[in-house]
Amino acid sequence: MPPLLFRQKERLQCASLSTRSPHPFSFHCFAPFYSVVQAIMPPKPLDYESLNENVKKVAYAVRGELYLRASELQKEGKKIIFTNVGNPHALGQKPLTFPRQVVALCQAPFLLEDPNVALLFPADAIARAKNYLSLTSGGLGAYSDSRGLPGIRKEIAEFINRRDGYPSDPELIFLTDGASKGVMQMLNSIIRNDKDGILVPVPQYPLYSATISLYGGSLVPYYLEEEENWGLDLDNVKKSVAAARSNGITSSIEQLQCIISACYILIRAMVIINPGNPTGQCLSEANLKEILLFCYRENLVLLADEVYQQNIYQDERPFISARKILLDMGPPISKEVQLVSFHTVSKGYWGECGQRGGYFEMTNLSPQTVDEIYKVASISLSPNVPGQIFLGLMVNPPKPGDISYLKYTAESKAVLDSLRRRAHIMTDGFNSCKNVVCNFTEGAMYSFPQIRLPPKAIEAAKKAGKAPDVFYCLKLLEATGISTVPGSGFGQKDGVFHLRTTILPAEEDMPAIMASFKKFNDEFMEQYENYRGFSRI
């Protein structure tokens, strides 16, 4: 019996207990009307059929079909290498000692009065913990201001000033439970309806597509150039804008109708991810200038996702913040373009994903808008306070001469050097595989190889009811335990297929993982290039 009928039957049994109120959306429980009632029985408010449609439209590939299948296999006892999420500690990266010491002391402030504390903690960690506790009103257990602790926002402003060479205002820095929450809040403020378009790079991190769906806006994709090491070609952006605006309309009558019915997309914001996720590219100064000029001309907010700013693996392509270039450009652009920049403790050599510490900084937003954003942040009271302390420590680490300086520096350098080596091992490994080409990971923590699937593999995928890249990634998972994300989750050009993997597996495991990948891939290619209608994998 289908659930709706079952439910209705039970409700009818209850008719003696209650008569339903006669209003336009309810109905009377009389048995003779059984079939009528069946037809009009509304779903319950949290039944799938009656959920907010925007919720249903959300697609989130990073924890999608592949992740769920990998979790199942893990439950069944298979060894899974999770490379689907940039989650370094889950793949064995150890936390940096100093920040953990400071936060542990902040969590247990009674230790600061214990005469044995110095046996377990260095003096600079103790001093730093005391200082952070003095910045709170009630320690880690008290809500902070909804924007975050003023003392930590000040530390962040000083860091930005050192990084960019331009002073930053702590009042324009808001702390969040991870950078994602900040991106979501900002998009919620920008998107008013499905005519509001957000320019998003493709391939893109699905946070953007998912959030734009959730808040009912329109994603306007612009394609990154794989042949140019995933560079951002502004001509592509302009083409995307023109296409979104014309909405596929060619005749002037159609155009008139479109104006009347307001079917044009109004593009309101542009997202850049720098260094790129999943593509790993670092934007050059010239590129950033073009982008900012474009935002100025087109009246767009620039959302600069800069969470990988510490993850740089090529000295000739350093990270440069959008804010620095904006301010370098001088007025009117530097005073006009609205910019929101995001950062986090989850990436870099920290990888403190589970702590959920992030911030955003706003440039050229009016005080009235900042007040509105403050008000909305207030609804959930405050970001988690331990995550705020981590942010403070990230932007203001131990200095030369501090007791913990050498250890901190050695630990963070070791993480970054190893990531750099792994970026090379992975790129080289992919490029040694049949029908696989892969750009070098300049930054961030992902590899995004293109998988050139033979027509017969695409056919086999179609028969299995899967997208070709999903088909490939599922086979890879089943054969090797390597859990990746199919490129379609990030967007890709028609007929071109990728997968994303992180470069995070332990360095010592990397050769074996790449060998296992190569074995699977080359056999797969072999099989489908010589496909005779049955599957051998």
Add this chain to the structure above:
Amino acid sequence: MPPLLFRQKERLQCASLSTRSPHPFSFHCFAPFYSVVQAIMPPKPLDYESLNENVKKVAYAVRGELYLRASELQKEGKKIIFTNVGNPHALGQKPLTFPRQVVALCQAPFLLEDPNVALLFPADAIARAKNYLSLTSGGLGAYSDSRGLPGIRKEIAEFINRRDGYPSDPELIFLTDGASKGVMQMLNSIIRNDKDGILVPVPQYPLYSATISLYGGSLVPYYLEEEENWGLDLDNVKKSVAAARSNGITSSIEQLQCIISACYILIRAMVIINPGNPTGQCLSEANLKEILLFCYRENLVLLADEVYQQNIYQDERPFISARKILLDMGPPISKEVQLVSFHTVSKGYWGECGQRGGYFEMTNLSPQTVDEIYKVASISLSPNVPGQIFLGLMVNPPKPGDISYLKYTAESKAVLDSLRRRAHIMTDGFNSCKNVVCNFTEGAMYSFPQIRLPPKAIEAAKKAGKAPDVFYCLKLLEATGISTVPGSGFGQKDGVFHLRTTILPAEEDMPAIMASFKKFNDEFMEQYENYRGFSRI
């Protein structure tokens, strides 16, 4: 020069640098068209004028005008007693030792290998920390599953089973960064447009009104009965529903028009806050039964905000969960009514607000809906992991025989006993004041006295451009430093005025605070009862 003109002028200066693209929403920068351009110059996407209207509609009183003024006064050096937010640690409550020890060890897992660790930490805290770390995949620095760590969801399910006497399924429990985030996610799933109504008690905690505005739904208020110690009278609820549905319509022609234009409100959910915030009442078993039957008949989801379930100050009125009553009622109701219950580490005798640990449990939701909610939770990857550990410790505290049991029990009992005494001191204090009447706080952590303002005070408020209760609370703040929230932030009947204060100031300070309140209030009343057109306060 107004900012819009200023901005335009600067843009024109830049006309030589860039020609704006010719699309329906841009324009050409030619000086002859200056005045035309002025008229059509669109605001920037994050200018106040062009923000998402729902963001602007949000009102959030708890950190509203009073809080901002109090923060200003504090900056100027005035001693402020913040009673506007239920933030116990900010008012001197000390954290419970055992959970902080466990979380500190989880933050600094290297301590577990230090031979000196036993000098600072008891053995059961060490064992517990090791156990929690074994439940994570990578410690506190790794993202957990987006629903939270499976091991902790299991601990919560066991707690719910012990509390209600019915087994609970960990797969239906999702952890969140504080309970507020869970409420927001659930309302985002329910609300589709402004025709979707949510029944909310008035006075209510402004999380609900703010979130309903943010997601573009309609708040349908139902009034709690102040004369019945803020009890929930179901007749009031029914009246509210009828009023919302008829939308003020009386004639049958109007009714027909309304059906055609779909202007009826479809009520989709009912919120209860039990124990009440700001009103402090505990719902009786009979009351909960009525509510659930009503939700069943009217096809409503019940959102049960039970974050104060440990804050109970009257033995004859214990906390009973909505879930227990639902399951007691048996089928069909127990299998039909969709219920989502919320809990947190921020309240109770924990008061760990800054850690942002919350959960919600879903009853009678289909697996497909649970999957959708999981998907949306995935967008921001995972709730903060330390907050999850606190939740585990809250629902599974030390047991008799454990080393830390006696200390833990003594500490938590001391907090609760003191809150109970403070609830009495405060209620009695308010009731000793002129024109103030106050119900006893049965539960939660607030006092919500009614302030009977003389007509002349209301007149003076009008002249000052303030709501009467805001006027009173501002005067109170300036005179005494006591920062409260005006009743209008929570909703109240027309012409009736309240304020909300927490019962959280330190017990030893309480007599002085109440004396200071009484002095201010009685002088205020005296003044405005004998008002002669000038202000003496």
